[in-house]
Amino acid sequence: MTRRLRVVLTGFGSVGRSLVKVIVxxxxxxxxxxxxxxxxxxxxxSKGTALKTEGFSDYELMKLCELPRxxxxxxxxxxxxxxDMNHVYDETQPDVHAELTPSNxxxxxxxxxNVLNAVRQGIHVVLANKAPLALRFSDVMSLALVKGVAVKxxxxxxxxxxxxxxxxxxxxxxIVRVEGILNATxxxxxxxxxxxxxxxxxxxxxxxxxxxxxxxxxxxVEGVDAAAKLVIxxxxxxxxxxxxxxxxxxxxxxxxxxxxxxxxxxxxxxxIARLDLRDGQASVRxxxxxxxxxxxxxxxxxxxxxxxxxxxxxxxxxxGGGGFETxxxxxxxxxxxxxxxxxxxx
Amino acid sequence: MTRRLRVVLTGFGSVGRSLVKVIVxxxxxxxxxxxxxxxxxxxxxSKGTALKTEGFSDYELMKLCELPRxxxxxxxxxxxxxxDMNHVYDETQPDVHAELTPSNxxxxxxxxxNVLNAVRQGIHVVLANKAPLALRFSDVMSLALVKGVAVKxxxxxxxxxxxxxxxxxxxxxxIVRVEGILNATxxxxxxxxxxxxxxxxxxxxxxxxxxxxxxxxxxxVEGVDAAAKLVIxxxxxxxxxxxxxxxxxxxxxxxxxxxxxxxxxxxxxxxIARLDLRDGQASVRxxxxxxxxxxxxxxxxxxxxxxxxxxxxxxxxxxGGGGFETxxxxxxxxxxxxxxxxxxxx
Numbered sequence: 001m002t003r004r005l006r007v008v009l010t011g012f013g014s015v016g017r018s019l020v021k022v023i024v025x026x027x028x029x030x031x032x033x034x035x036x037x038x039x040x041x042x043x044x045x046s047k048g049t050a051l052k053t054e055g056f057s058d059y060e061l062m063k064l065c066e067l068p069r070x071x072x073x074x075x076x077x078x079x080x081x082x083x084d085m086n087h088v089y090d091e092t093q094p095d096v097h098a099e100l101t102p103s104n105x106x107x108x109x110x111x112x113x114n115v116l117n118a119v120r121q122g123i124h125v126v127l128a129n130k131a132p133l134a135l136r137f138s139d140v141m142s143l144a145l146v147k148g149v150a151v152k153x154x155x156x157x158x159x160x161x162x163x164x165x166x167x168x169x170x171x172x173x174x175i176v177r178v179e180g181i182l183n184a185t186x187x188x189x190x191x192x193x194x195x196x197x198x199x200x201x202x203x204x205x206x207x208x209x210x211x212x213x214x215x216x217x218x219x220x221v222e223g224v225d226a227a228a229k230l231v232i233x234x235x236x237x238x239x240x241x242x243x244x245x246x247x248x249x250x251x252x253x254x255x256x257x258x259x260x261x262x263x264x265x266x267x268x269x270x271x272i273a274r275l276d277l278r279d280g281q282a283s284v285r286x287x288x289x290x291x292x293x294x295x296x297x298x299x300x301x302x303x304x305x306x307x308x309x310x311x312x313x314x315x316x317x318x319x320g321g322g323g324f325e326t327x328x329x330x331x332x333x334x335x336x337x338x339x340x341x342x343x344x345x346x
Numbered sequence: 347m348t349r350r351l352r353v354v355l356t357g358f359g360s361v362g363r364s365l366v367k368v369i370v371x372x373x374x375x376x377x378x379x380x381x382x383x384x385x386x387x388x389x390x391x392s393k394g395t396a397l398k399t400e401g402f403s404d405y406e407l408m409k410l411c412e413l414p415r416x417x418x419x420x421x422x423x424x425x426x427x428x429x430d431m432n433h434v435y436d437e438t439q440p441d442v443h444a445e446l447t448p449s450n451x452x453x454x455x456x457x458x459x460n461v462l463n464a465v466r467q468g469i470h471v472v473l474a475n476k477a478p479l480a481l482r483f484s485d486v487m488s489l490a491l492v493k494g495v496a497v498k499x500x501x502x503x504x505x506x507x508x509x510x511x512x513x514x515x516x517x518x519x520x521i522v523r524v525e526g527i528l529n530a531t532x533x534x535x536x537x538x539x540x541x542x543x544x545x546x547x548x549x550x551x552x553x554x555x556x557x558x559x560x561x562x563x564x565x566x567v568e569g570v571d572a573a574a575k576l577v578i579x580x581x582x583x584x585x586x587x588x589x590x591x592x593x594x595x596x597x598x599x600x601x602x603x604x605x606x607x608x609x610x611x612x613x614x615x616x617x618i619a620r621l622d623l624r625d626g627q628a629s630v631r632x633x634x635x636x637x638x639x640x641x642x643x644x645x646x647x648x649x650x651x652x653x654x655x656x657x658x659x660x661x662x663x664x665x666g667g668g669g670f671e672t673x674x675x676x677x678x679x680x681x682x683x684x685x686x687x688x689x690x691x692x
Contacts, residue, residue, distance in 0.1 A: 026518055033584070034517070161660055162515050169511045171380070171685075172372055172677035238379070294643070294663070311674050314507055314664035317640070319657070328657050331518035339517075 002031060005038050005338040006055065008088055010114050011100030012045040012072055014323035015128045015330070017065045019100065022327045024058045036338050041092035048073025049080040053092050085114060089121055096124045096337055098330060103131040105224055105243065112136055119143045119151065126333040128155040128326050134228035134243050137235040150340070152333035157182065157229045158303045160325030161318030167236050173309040175237050179274040180305030181298050182229045184320035185213045185220035186251055186271040191299040194268060199256045212301055223248040223284035226273040230282045239277050247283040254286065262288045268296040350383045351684040352401065354434055356460050357446030358391040358418055360669035361474045361676070363411045365446065368673045370404045382684050387438035394419025395426040399438050431460060435467055442470045442683055444676060449477040451570055451589065458482055465489045465497065472679040474501040474672050480574035480589050483581040496686070498679035503528065503575045504649045506671030507664030513582050519655040521583050525620040526651030527644050528575045530666035531559045531566035532597055532617040537645040540614060545602045558647055569594040569630035572619040576628045585623050593629040600632065608634045614642040
């Protein structure tokens with residue numbers, strides 16, 4: 001008997017499209033290994049909705065991915081040219097809402113409203129959008145507890161690398177410090193500056209050309225993205241800090257002379273996010289690390305984290321963001337919800 | 347309301363004593379964070395039993411740790427000078443059996459009988475002993491499935507570093523290869539040989555003096571320990587290999603000239619355990635890795651593993667064995683059993 005997981009997606013940019021493609025490409029794996037079928041019953045973007053109660057076919061999912069941005073309202077005959085999540089839920093009766101809209105740290109929207117509304121209606125939630133958790137972690141989690149729904153978010157930190165699960169599973173350890181490279185964009189820029197001695201603007205331009213940096217890179221460059229991840233991690237380990245309390249240093253227009261100076265001293269400059277659980281401080285700093293530090297060797301778009309506990313140290317190195325990597329983390333969360341038995345077989 | 351987890355320990359050497367000490371030292375943490383009390387109701391070694399139905403006090407647990415090896419039968423008035431697990435279970439009604447006896451790959455005993463007997467009686471099992479899983483993984487797991495009990499074993503591979511949980515949580519990934527340094531003893535010996543150009547016997551003697559190597563180091567040196575870990579990992583990722591099918595190379599009496607030759611070529615010799623999921627091959631080899639390979643930099647008693655998936659690579663570096671580290675992993679498993687609701691509040 002195959003179990004079905006009915007999923008509504010909000011946000012249909014890089015992560016949403018990657019998720020749809022991964023769901024299609026891993027159909028056989030999921031059926032064989034887990035007797036599970038993931039049905040996408042609605043895709044919602046900023047301008048409209050595509051909705052099919054019995055779930056889109058693989059062909060339809062692939063066609064959806066060919067639409068321009070904000071184009072799902074053109075997906076006839078399943079399209080609506082407006083967004084009304086309650087209508088979507090009524091029509092599709094989903095098990096899970098996947099919140100894949102961009103992280104907006106000013107208002108938190110549309111993520112926060114979407115997530116809280118889904119939880120309130122007893123629908124499980126998986127997030128790739130960091131803002132609802134960075135801004136309203138305890139609101140979301142306490143409501144989820146009351147409603148008995150799961151809220152999963154492993155995609156929000158280190159994308160393809162399961163740091164969050166690792167931290168939550170270390171129950172008998174006292175976690176003393178979590179520190180590392182949590183932003184792939186700034187790490188790529190800094191790596192280019194060190195390896196090729198290009199200046200900041202040129203390295204950033206290269207990152208943008210490769211799609212590693214956004215057109216507006218300020219959230220990454222100024223450390224807001226890494227700070228939001230620290231806020232999420234701080235909540236995971238039970239010592240919450242708020243986003244406005246994270247001390248941040250920007251790498252914007254860092255002169256190449258600083259890189260040269262660091263190299264001459266046997267150091268490497270890294271953008272290091274750090275959470276100190278003993279004093280509750282969180283920061284994103286421009287740090288000069290000795291070349292021999294394992295974090296100094298985490299280059300390019302890799303992420304790397306060192307977890308210090310009362311027992312010792314642990315290092316995790318792997319891919320950070322990227323649509324495809326993030327999509328796998330979202331899918332892992334969907335599977336963990338399906339397999340923990342919260343979803344009845346239909 | 348505090349939940350109680352009643353635990354029987356078999357094996358009371360380094361890991362067993364460390365576990366008891368960690369349980370005592372983390373009492374407040376467990377009470378505060380999880381409203382949980384871990385009660386040790388029996389400690390069993392090769393010669394006898396100490397048993398107290400209501401659970402030993404912290405003072406009694408500390409006194410138990412002061413007994414000589416195989417000495418629990420002297421722990422009056424709670425001592426029995428024989429071992430009868432069914433009697434222990436009848437008297438103590440435990441939730442969990444923790445199997446901490448040494449790994450014996452010839453017979454699997456006493457671990458295999460202990461584990462199968464516990465599962466048969468509906469008692470959850472946590473293992474640090476690798477042999478029952480390396481030799482009889484599917485027997486243990488299929489019985490556990492029938493009986494509806496949990497069998498947890500994160501301490502068996504990479505001790506303090508949660509590799510097994512990481513692998514099991516990567517459900518949507520195709521895991522292609524797992525490779526790395528899984529044995530702390532041989533890595534310590536090899537690191538000494540490279541850093542100080544000491545010969546094999548001298549490096550091994552140093553390891554023995556520090557307690558990093560056993561008096562009989564053959565299981566480590568000949569790669570049996572690492573091979574057993576590969577067998578466990580292969581079962582975790584759903585592509586089981588058997589212990590006798592793991593190709594093994596020994597580092598016994600490796601001449602220092604090989605180390606010098608490797609260094610002259612910019613390489614480092616490592617004892618690498620490797621599981622290739624595509625062709626189902628498993629091996630423990632003496633490999634020359636380029637100095638720049640992250641695994642080449644995993645030195646001393648650290649363990650390091652690289653997981654290659656269809657999406658990318660992930661590295662985990664952390665402590666391997668060690669009584670204290672292993673005890674934390676055992677305790678994490680106990681907590682995961684207590685917290686997943688298999689144990690009713692008493």
